[in-house]
Amino acid sequence: MIPHTADLLPEPIRRYSQRRRERAHRLSRDARRPGADREFLVGLLEDTLAYARQRDYTGPDYFDGMSSRVLRALPAEHKWLNIAVQEGIKRAPVDLRPLFLVEQRQSFKGSALFAMANRTAADLTGDDLYDDEADYLLDWLLEHSSEDRAPGYAGFCGGHRHAMQLLDEYREAEVPNVIPTSYATKALCRDADRDDRYAEAARSAADFLVEDLRYTELDTGARIVYQPEYDGEFYTINGGAIGARLLVDLYDRFGDERHLERATALLDHIATRQTDLGGWTYRDPPSASHLSMDSHHNGFVIESFLRYQEATGEERYADTLDRALSFYRTRLFEPNGAPNFDESSRYPRDIHAATQGVIVFAMAGDTAFSRRILDWVLANLYAGDGQFHYQRRRFYTKRFTLMRWCQAWMAYAISAYLEATAAGGGDDGDREGTATPAGDHTSVPGTPSAGATASGAAPGDGSDAPSERTDDDRADPPEPRSDGGAPGSDAGGSESDGGRGGE
Numbered sequence: 001m002i003p004h005t006a007d008l009l010p011e012p013i014r015r016y017s018q019r020r021r022e023r024a025h026r027l028s029r030d031a032r033r034p035g036a037d038r039e040f041l042v043g044l045l046e047d048t049l050a051y052a053r054q055r056d057y058t059g060p061d062y063f064d065g066m067s068s069r070v071l072r073a074l075p076a077e078h079k080w081l082n083i084a085v086q087e088g089i090k091r092a093p094v095d096l097r098p099l100f101l102v103e104q105r106q107s108f109k110g111s112a113l114f115a116m117a118n119r120t121a122a123d124l125t126g127d128d129l130y131d132d133e134a135d136y137l138l139d140w141l142l143e144h145s146s147e148d149r150a151p152g153y154a155g156f157c158g159g160h161r162h163a164m165q166l167l168d169e170y171r172e173a174e175v176p177n178v179i180p181t182s183y184a185t186k187a188l189c190r191d192a193d194r195d196d197r198y199a200e201a202a203r204s205a206a207d208f209l210v211e212d213l214r215y216t217e218l219d220t221g222a223r224i225v226y227q228p229e230y231d232g233e234f235y236t237i238n239g240g241a242i243g244a245r246l247l248v249d250l251y252d253r254f255g256d257e258r259h260l261e262r263a264t265a266l267l268d269h270i271a272t273r274q275t276d277l278g279g280w281t282y283r284d285p286p287s288a289s290h291l292s293m294d295s296h297h298n299g300f301v302i303e304s305f306l307r308y309q310e311a312t313g314e315e316r317y318a319d320t321l322d323r324a325l326s327f328y329r330t331r332l333f334e335p336n337g338a339p340n341f342d343e344s345s346r347y348p349r350d351i352h353a354a355t356q357g358v359i360v361f362a363m364a365g366d367t368a369f370s371r372r373i374l375d376w377v378l379a380n381l382y383a384g385d386g387q388f389h390y391q392r393r394r395f396y397t398k399r400f401t402l403m404r405w406c407q408a409w410m411a412y413a414i415s416a417y418l419e420a421t422a423a424g425g426g427d428d429g430d431r432e433g434t435a436t437p438a439g440d441h442t443s444v445p446g447t448p449s450a451g452a453t454a455s456g457a458a459p460g461d462g463s464d465a466p467s468e469r470t471d472d473d474r475a476d477p478p479e480p481r482s483d484g485g486a487p488g489s490d491a492g493g494s495e496s497d498g499g500r501g502g503e
Contacts, residue, residue, distance in 0.1 A: 038421070041374075042124050045414045047386030049114070049121060052407045053133060057114055058106045059403030060097050065089035066163040069101035082165035093393070095400035108144060108158035109180035110404030111137045112187040113412040119190065120415035138191060141184050142201055146176040154211040155204030156188075157181040159227070177227035178213055178239045179300075181205055182246040189253040199254075206250055206259060209243055215262060221269030222262065234288035237273055237280045238297040240266050241304035248304075252311040260312070267308060270301065271320045277343060278327030294342040295332040299356030302328055306363045325364055333357055337372035338380075349392040351381050351406050355413035362420035370417055377410070 052059075065071075065086030074081070089096045115137035122130035146157045157176035164171045185205040192199035209215060213224040214232065225232050226239040247263035250256065273284050279298045282291035291297070302324045305317045331343045332353075339353035340346050354377050361370035381389045383399070388406040391398040401407065 038418070041414060041418055042121075044386070045117065045121055045411060045418065046125070048388070048407060048411045048414065049118060049130070049133070049386070051386035052114055052403060052411070055403070056106070057111060057137070057403065057408075058104050059401065059407070060095065060102065060104060061107055061110075061160075061162060062402055062405045063090060063160060063164060064097070064102050064105070064162040065100070066165055067103040067105070068097075069103065071100065079165060079170070082170070083167075086165055093396060093398060104403075105161045106140070106144075107404040107408065108141065108161060109183050110408035111140055111144075112180070112184040113404070113408040115141070115187040116190060117408075117411035117415040120419060124418060134191065135194075138187060138195075138198060141187065142197060145184075145201065146174050153208055153228070155207035155209075156185065156201040157205065157208040157212070158184050171229075175227060175229065176208070176212075178209065178224065178243045178246070181208060182242045182249075185246050186249050189249045192253055202250065203254065205246060209246060210262070213243065217265065218269055220272045221267070222265035223269055224266065235273075235284040237270055237282065237284055238300040241270050241301040244270070245304040245307045248307050248311050263308065264316070267305060267317065270304075271317060274320060274323065277331065278323035279331070279343060292342045292344070293327075293332075295339050295353035296350070296356040298324070298328060298332060299353070299360045302360050303356070303363060306360070310363070321364075325360075328357075328360065329366075329369065333369075333373065337369070337374075337376035339373070339376075347392070347394045348398075349380070351377065351388055351390060352409050354381070355409040358413040359416045362417045365420075367417070367421050370420070374414070374417065381406075 063086075065088070066082060068085055068089070071082065071085045085100065089100060089102065115134045118130040118134040118137065122128065122134065141158070144158065144161075146153055146159055153176060158180045159174055159176040160180070161173050163173045182205075185202050188198040188202035188205075192202055209224060212228045213226075215222060215224050216232075223232075223235055223240055224243050226236040244263040244266035247259040247266070251259040251263065270280070273280055275281065275293070277293070279293040280301050281289070281293055282297055283289040286292070302321070305321050305324065308317065309315065309321070327343075332340050334340065334346075337354075337357075338346075339349050339357055341348055341350070341353070354373050357373045358370050361367070361373070377388065380392055381397070383389055383401070386407075387401055388410050389397060389399045390402055390406055
């Protein structure tokens with residue numbers, strides 16, 4: 001059993017905990033002021049961070065069922081019992097974690113996202129509380145690196161903090177993979193000049209990628225595996241892209257040309273995997289996963305190409321990006337900003353898909369559409385007081401909050417949007433010309449209280465707002481398979497490696 005995170009922290013790191021708990025929300029949920037949109041969004045970021053800070057960044061996670069005390073108290077352990085409990089908790093329309101006594105743990109990737117969002121909040125507000133929080137979270141990442149907790153890895157890395165039962169294996173907690181490692185490295189790179197330890201750890205992440213993820217050159221470029229245990233029989237495309245972004249971040253921060261060369265090779269190969277529609281399947285070959293061209297994983301790939309262009313100033317992938325962004329906007333989002341599940345299914349509409357869209361379109365310069373997605377989230381998944389719900393299904397909403405999946409991603413997305421619009425001195429001016437289409441229930445810019453109920457959904461709910469397509473044009477997402485692809489996933493997708501593991 002892993003005790004609550006706060007009980008493990010030494011006094012120097014816990015010195016701000018009382019201040020966290022005493023800090024009030026910066027803006028009341030009922031006092032949003034139309035016409036001061038940027039001020040509202042800064043306040044929303046502060047509220048979102050306050051929700052996490054007051055809980056020590058610890059809470060339910062997407063793939064945490066194996067941490068059920070009820071399950072572990074049973075006299076016998078069986079794979080199918082583990083799967084039944086794990087998947088039942090993950091797929092239920094209501095939160096069963098309290099009933100199954102699921103332990104809450106601080107997320108490695110969530111901590112990285114919260115660190116970056118706190119640093120942005122410090123830059124925007126001048127409040128040193130957020131700098132203190134970012135420092136605490138970065139120190140926590142160093143202390144919880146898989147490199148230190150499970151020696152044998154070549155460099156800084158991290159993974160999921162809950163065990164997972166898969167069809168073909170039982171995976172212990174802390175097994176690292178490329179996705180959380182990349183986001184933690186990004187956070188460390190941002191603050192590398194504040195502490196030599198951050199720079200040293202970030203640099204060593206490249207060794208983890210090259211050695212443990214087995215960077216391999218190909219005729220079309222290069223590839224890596226998603227996590228060290230994989231044998232390379234399939235390629236997880238978004239994992240390769242996020243690995244390339246890790247190298248681009250290191251190149252941009254430290255100037256090592258080897259990182260850029262390897263990132264280019266990884267992206268060169270991924271560019272060859274782009275489909276005729278403009279998106280990417282989850283795996284290569286596509287038959288290796290039940291997922292098709294789902295939303296947030298395509299967002300990861302596009303973000304990586306955009307980051308390369310941003311860091312290098314090159315247009316090597318201009319055609320790839322043009323096709324990808326067109327596909328992403330027209331097939332994976334509705335005109336009102338609602339995220340679709342994949343290229344052929346609307347539902348479920350997941351908060352992670354929405355936040356990734358906010359990030360991608362902000363990076364691409366389409367801040368009006370980025371803000372439209374934020375408006376959809378506020379109308380449909382916002383619960384007030386900085387808290388966000390998980391997912392909108394066709395006939396109901398999963399009205400519970402996952403600390404990483406909902407709060408960390410939302411905080412990071414808001415901060416990314418605010419950074420992207422800072423140069424213009426505000427949020428697209430007064431937002432004239434960016435009005436949401438008919439049917440979007442966000443009636444006042446950034447004002448959920450004007451159009452939303454206390455549960456976070458607008459009257460009538462904007463998730464089914466009129467668009468170019470009707471519900472009859474799109475099928476519900478397919479149910480997960482009961483054979484080779486299954487239990488690491490659900491119909492809502494995941495950051496997992498295609499149903500083989502949850503991240």
